[in-house]
Amino acid sequence: MAEVAAPVGRRERTRRRLLDAARELITEKGVAGLRIQEITEGAGVALGSFYNHFASKEELVEAVVGESLSALAETVSRPTGADQDPAELVSNAIRRFVARAYEDPDFARLVVHLEHADALFMSAVWPAAHAALEEGVAAGRLKPLQVDLAVTTILGGALSLMRAIVDGRIGPGAETAYAEMCLRALGLPARQAAAVANRPLPPLVDATG
Structure with a gap:
């Protein structure tokens, strides 16, 4: 008898x-x-249920990290006021993201050393980063030659910079210098x-507010 799939x-x-x-x-x-x-014990589910959702522990870890990156990107890309300069919004998002390598090196080290770090980082952060840059372009404050190319370059550079920070190759203050660049x-x-x-940096806007 064929196995009946669990309700969605x-x-x-x-x-x-x-x-x-x-x-x-x-x-922890x-x-x-x-x-x-x-x-599975922490989740209160049977051990066998794990493999109905993830092929390996590594795949689960990547899913957890991807969710955390997406949430962080949404938070730091949220305007802090109706009249905020779109260029400032982009700058602040870059600074806050890169600064995670200083503020939470354990998380940043996990991110940058994952097997599929580049692809995961790009897919998780892209939507929020692209939207923020589009707003800057629409307002006439930012004039990239090509938006997709700019987002790809900025995100790739941010990940490389975070990797350099946690590996001890870049000292303090890199987030501001990178935002300016x-x-x-x-x-x-x-x-x-x-x-x-x-x-x-202004206070972050509460997502529930």
């Missing part, structure tokens, strides 16, 4: 529980000692780019 709602709930349990365990003890049995590449005059990139 139940499958989604089980996957959600596995992701949440894995995230909690990664936060990191990835190195993470075991599938611990994850990106703004100049996006068409802002040098003095404006420097001024925008060095503005104090």
Whole structure:
């Protein structure tokens, strides 16, 4: 008899529980000692259920990291006010993202050293980054030669910079210098780019607010 697939709602709930349990365990003890049995016990599901959702522990870890990156990208790309300068929004998003390598080196190290780090980073962060840059273009503040090319270049550079920071090859302050470089590449005059990139960071907007 063919196996009957679980209802979609139940499958989604089980996957959600596995992701949440894995995230909690990664936060507590990191990835190195993470075991599938611990994850399923934390999620309250049978060990065999794990493989209905993920082919391996590594695939689950990538899913957890991808969700975290997407949430971070959405948060740092959210305008802090109706009249915020679109160039400042892009600059602040770049600064906050790269600064994670200083503020949370364990998470940043996990991100940059994943087997599929580049593809995961790009797919997770792309939607929010692309939308923020499009807003800057629509407002006439940013003038990249080609938006998709600009987003690809900025994200690729941000990941490389984060990798260099956690590996100890780049010192403090790189997030501001990188934001300034990106703004100049996006068409802002040098003095404006420097001024925008060095503005104090405003408080983040609560996603639930």
